[in-house]
Amino acid sequence: MKVLLISANTYNRPYPVYPLGLDYVAGAVDGRHTVEISDINTLAEGRMLESKLADFRPDLIGISLRNVDTSDSTDPQGFLDVYKALGARIRAVTRAPVVLGGSAFTLFPEVFLEAMGAEYGILGEGERIALLIEALERGDDPAALAGVIGPAGNRKTPAPWSGPCRRRIGRVDDPDAHAAYYLRQGGMLNIQSKRGCRFRCIYCTYPYIEGRRIRLFPPAQVAETARCLQEAGARYLFMADATFNTDIDHSLAVARAMTAAGVSIPWGAFFAPMRHPPDYFRQMAAAGLTHVEFGTESLSAPVLSAYGKPFSPSEAFAAHRSAVDAGLHTAHYFLLGGPGETPDTVEETLAGAEKLANTAALFFFCGMRIYPHTPLAALAQKEGVISAEADLLTPVFYPNHRVDLNKLALRLKEAGRRRPNWIVGAGGEQTAAVLQRLYRRGRIGPLWEKLIPPSAKG
Ligand code: B12
Numbered sequence: 001m002k003v004l005l006i007s008a009n010t011y012n013r014p015y016p017v018y019p020l021g022l023d024y025v026a027g028a029v030d031g032r033h034t035v036e037i038s039d040i041n042t043l044a045e046g047r048m049l050e051s052k053l054a055d056f057r058p059d060l061i062g063i064s065l066r067n068v069d070t071s072d073s074t075d076p077q078g079f080l081d082v083y084k085a086l087g088a089r090i091r092a093v094t095r096a097p098v099v100l101g102g103s104a105f106t107l108f109p110e111v112f113l114e115a116m117g118a119e120y121g122i123l124g125e126g127e128r129i130a131l132l133i134e135a136l137e138r139g140d141d142p143a144a145l146a147g148v149i150g151p152a153g154n155r156k157t158p159a160p161w162s163g164p165c166r167r168r169i170g171r172v173d174d175p176d177a178h179a180a181y182y183l184r185q186g187g188m189l190n191i192q193s194k195r196g197c198r199f200r201c202i203y204c205t206y207p208y209i210e211g212r213r214i215r216l217f218p219p220a221q222v223a224e225t226a227r228c229l230q231e232a233g234a235r236y237l238f239m240a241d242a243t244f245n246t247d248i249d250h251s252l253a254v255a256r257a258m259t260a261a262g263v264s265i266p267w268g269a270f271f272a273p274m275r276h277p278p279d280y281f282r283q284m285a286a287a288g289l290t291h292v293e294f295g296t297e298s299l300s301a302p303v304l305s306a307y308g309k310p311f312s313p314s315e316a317f318a319a320h321r322s323a324v325d326a327g328l329h330t331a332h333y334f335l336l337g338g339p340g341e342t343p344d345t346v347e348e349t350l351a352g353a354e355k356l357a358n359t360a361a362l363f364f365f366c367g368m369r370i371y372p373h374t375p376l377a378a379l380a381q382k383e384g385v386i387s388a389e390a391d392l393l394t395p396v397f398y399p400n401h402r403v404d405l406n407k408l409a410l411r412l413k414e415a416g417r418r419r420p421n422w423i424v425g426a427g428g429e430q431t432a433a434v435l436q437r438l439y440r441r442g443r444i445g446p447l448w449e450k451l452i453p454p455s456a457k458g
Contacts, residue, residue, distance in 0.1 A: 001133060003029055004058035006049075007039040007178070008086050009066040011079070013432040014446065015439070016041060018182040020167075020190045020240055021102060022064050025126040027166035029133065037170055039178035040086065053093045060136065061096050062129060063087075065104040065112055073367050073397065074409055074425035079104070080115055080393070087116030097136070101126040103209050107372060108393050110153040121149045124158025124209060125195070127165060157373070160211050165195065167225060172232030179232070186435070187235030187444035193222045193254045197242040199272070200308045201297075202375040203338065203368050206242040216250045223257035230265050236445040239269035243295065248276055255287035266290040268446055273319035273332075274311040281319075281326035291360075291446050292323045297335040298345070299352030306340025308375065313352060324358045329449045331361040336408060337400045338368035339379065346403060350415075353422070360448040363423050366409045367397035421451070 005026055007019035019039060026035045036056060043049045053061075063086070069078040083104075090098065098118040105112050106123050113121050120142050122128050128147050135142040143150025147159030171177035172189070182189060196214040197206040226237055245251050258267075268291030281292070298304050299313045311319075323330050334353065336346055353362055370380050372392050380386045385399060397405070409424055416422040423431060431451060438447055 001033045001059045001137070002056060003033055003035045003060045003062065003129075003133070004053070004056055005035065005037045005062040005064065006086075006090075007037070007041070007064045007066075008083055009064070010040050010044065010082070011067055011070070011077075012041075012185075013070070013428075014426060015186045015188065015435055016182055017066075018179065018189050019064055019066070020192065021066070021126060022062075023167045023169060024165055025062060025064070025101065025129050026170070027168035028127040028130045028163075030130060033133065035168070037178060039181065042176075042178050042181050049089060050093050053090065058094065058096050060133065061090060061094070061098045062126070063090075063098060063100050063116070063118070064102040064126075065100060066102050068104040068107060068393065069395065070426070071369060071395075072365070072425040072428070073369075073395065073405075075428040076395065078394075080111070083112060084115040087118065091117055099129065099132060099142075101129075103205070106158060106209050107205060109149055111393055113149065113151060113153065119151060123147050123149065123156060124211065125161040125165075127161050127163060128159065130163075158208065158211065160213065161195075162215075165192075165215075165217065167192075169225065169228055169232070172229065172234070183233055183235070184439075186439045186447075188238055188446075189229050189234040189236075190238040190240045191222060191225050191229065192240050193217050193219070193244065194241055194247070194250065198246065199243070199310055200375065202306075202308045202379065203335070203371065205371045205374060208373040210242060214246060216247060219250070219253040219257035220261070222254050223261035223263060226258050226263045226267075227261040230263055235265055237263075237265060237267040238446075239267060241269065243272045244269035245271045245274065245276060245280075248280065252280070252283055255284050255289065259287045263288060266445060268293065270295060271319070271323075272309075272311060273316035275315050276319060276322070278322065281323045281328060285326040285328055290329060291448065292328045292330045293446075294320065294323075294330060294332045296332040298341075298349050300341075300345035300348040303338070303340050303345045303349070307335070307338055317352070317355070320356050320359070329360040330356075330358075331363065331446075331448045332356060332359060334362065334364045335368055336364060336366050337403045337405045338398055339376070339400070341400050342402045346408065359421060361421050361423055361451055363426065364412050365425055366412070367400075367405045370396045370398055423451075427451075 005022045029035045100118045100121040132142040172179040194216045196211045270293045273294045
């Protein structure tokens with residue numbers, strides 16, 4: 001069977017993100033079949049997609065839907081129409097069955113399936129495609145499989161995947177390969193060291209998308225992938241784990257394995273600012289880590305507790321200090337205005353943010369989006385804020401009656417004039433433009449530290 005996997009994501013902020021998921025989907029397909037990956041970022045012009053479909057003549061098309069929307073209330077933009085148009089272009093050329101997957105699809109499967117006129121969708125981990133192909137070959141209905149839905153939609157949830165996760169690294173050194181596109185814009189590719197998230201942060205979709213059970217990848221295998229990517233031309237790696245330090249020992253083992261494998265390019269990852277051994281960030285820095293992105297959310301104890309975060313404000317400050325002392329660039333993400341937030345707790349968090357010395361960037365998101373399958377959705381339903389049938393595709397924010405989110409965003413924008421490293425939302429057009437300029441000059445990585453004039457750091 002010929003399988004064409006297509007990455008539909010063309011959103012390029014803060015920078016274009018290599019479609020890592022498709023490497024795993026490709027790696028799951030049995031070697032008897034021919035698999036190719038096409039990326040709309042590199043097929044954007046003219047009728048290149050149509051030509052690809054006509055030349056390759058796939059028997060099955062997999063489409064990866066990553067983002068639902070920008071998820072930034074200060075810079076809203078939805079992608080349903082873009083995906084819908086892509087579905088129509090594909091249907092105009094071929095009747096091959098289409099299977100959807102990816103995080104956006106997993107969150108709103110029925111909507112995307114219908115909009116794109118697709119036959120099937122796989123919720124959560126796409127490794128399940130191997131079973132779907134077998135079912136098609138046998139003439140069975142793939143929609144009968146766990147975690148797979150058909151056009152009738154059937155309210156399924158992702159089925160846990162306990163088989164191997166094999167990544168197929170495509171051509172990176174070929175300038176026409178899709179990886180080359182990402183290398184030209186920031187030099188970044190990505191890797192993964194585990195699947196799953198066991199935290200219970202009330203707003204978060206990750207445990208639903210990836211599963212709650214943690215599955216650690218062997219450190220030597222992660223390091224070998226990193227080395228291959230480096231050899232092929234990657235100049236920076238982003239560890240795409242939900243939280244890299246959920247398992248401290250494993251994260252240290254991965255870092256040591258990267259050094260042992262000769263990985264010398266810089267890398268970054270998401271961390272929870274939790275308790276950790278005193279020399280943790282120094283060991284990470286010694287293994288090439290340069291950027292720490294902390295999912296801090298708040299610096300007020302009752303709010304952290306209401307949000308279900310696994311750390312206290314003092315642990316967050318301590319983690320920040322040791323990352324900065326280890327010479328790392330740190331960014332903190334805040335999520336203001338969720339359940340439990342009051343005007344006083346906002347003040348506490350903003351006063352705390354002032355004390356995070358030497359932070360490259362602080363991103364403030366105002367308002368907590370309600371995603372399906374999260375504890376927040378259950379809470380909002382219990383409180384009568386949303387109905388069980390609520391359409392959450394159009395963003396619904398948890399209504400905090402004590403904090404005016406619009407006023408808060410304006411206040412943060414105002415405060416940002418004096419504190420250039422305070423960024424409201426993801427930074428919108430302005431941040432993207434600065435990064436694009438730096439990438440054109442050959443700079444690499446997330447570059448949060450370069451967004452801020454040196455005189456403004458402190
Ligand atoms: C790491 C990450 C980032 C990093 C990426 C860094 C990098 N260089 O890779 C950064 C910080 C840059 C980032 C930015 C953004 N992100 Co982000 N990110 C993630 C995160 C934590 C992991 C993504 C990842 O790589 N996972 C590992 C790979 C292997 O998994 P995967 O791609 O999902 O693929 C698997 C399955 O989905 C499935 N699958 C995928 N494709 C296909 C296709 C088919 C056919 C099939 C069958 C299956 C399938 O199989 C794969 C293997 O199991 C996810 C949350 C999560 N835990 O999933 C959010 C997430 C993907 N991000 C999200 C968003 C919104 C964004 C931003 C728009 C935020 C913003 N305003 O800045 C930007 C967009 C960036 C862009 N240009 O597209 C959302 C997307 C859904 C949504 N709400 O719209 C998520 C799900 C988080 C959330 N809030 O819900 N992100």
